[in-house]
Amino acid sequence: MNTIYRDSSLNRRRMRDNYTNLPSLFFSMQRVVLHVDMDYFYAAIEERENPELQGKAVVVCMLSGRSELSGAVSTCNYVAREAGVRAGMPCSRAKKLSPDAVFLPVRKDFYTSVSDRIMEILRSYADVRENGDAFEQISIDEAFLEITEKTGWDFSLAFDIGNQIKKEIKEREKLTCSVGIGPNKLIAKMASSVKNPTGSQS
Numbered sequence: 001m002n003t004i005y006r007d008s009s010l011n012r013r014r015m016r017d018n019y020t021n022l023p024s025l026f027f028s029m030q031r032v033v034l035h036v037d038m039d040y041f042y043a044a045i046e047e048r049e050n051p052e053l054q055g056k057a058v059v060v061c062m063l064s065g066r067s068e069l070s071g072a073v074s075t076c077n078y079v080a081r082e083a084g085v086r087a088g089m090p091c092s093r094a095k096k097l098s099p100d101a102v103f104l105p106v107r108k109d110f111y112t113s114v115s116d117r118i119m120e121i122l123r124s125y126a127d128v129r130e131n132g133d134a135f136e137q138i139s140i141d142e143a144f145l146e147i148t149e150k151t152g153w154d155f156s157l158a159f160d161i162g163n164q165i166k167k168e169i170k171e172r173e174k175l176t177c178s179v180g181i182g183p184n185k186l187i188a189k190m191a192s193s194v195k196n197p198t199g200s201q202s
């Protein structure tokens with residue numbers, strides 16, 4: 001009886017070891033990647049700079065200068081989106097959809113200076129690697145950061161880090177962002193766009 005017990009106990013342990021080893025092997029190949037995307041970036045900065053814009057439709061335009069509203073919409077805020085305004089559409093069409101909207105020209109240099117500060121915050125959360133490839137800025141308001149080592153593949157820890165990032169950016173820059181978490185860049189980006197009201201817009 002004793003022998004049988006010992007044998008079965010050993011078998012159970014072997015089975016358990018085999019069972020637990022397989023996922024750990026699988027997860028050892030996994031990464032933990034965050035995709036951070038600022039919400040309505042240009043429009044949100046303009047709202048922050050001018051509190052009178054709060055609650056109004058704000059449309060930031062890349063103006064060509066040919067006439068007053070010749071050019072394309074670069075970014076708009078949530079109020080303008082509710083009226084049907086979208087990035088890329090002619091500003092004249094945006095004006096028809098949202099006649100009361102405040103139209104502002106793109107201030108690229110200023111947005112870039114805000115972006116630089118945000119990217120420094122994001123970089124500080126990424127894993128530290130000699131070649132620096134744990135952080136990748138992909139546009140003025142989007143970045144991927146790998147936190148595989150920091151989290152040890154623990155996605156709940158990754159969730160906490162995502163919330164910390166949102167909190168720090170909100171406190172320091174008074175801006176909001178969407179954060180997606182995934183085992184690779186593609187899934188992380190898809191995850192951030194689910195909750196991002198701006199989609200892939202700046």
Ligand SMILES: [Mg+2]
Pocket residue numbers: 037038039040041141198199200201202
């Ligand atoms: Mg964005």
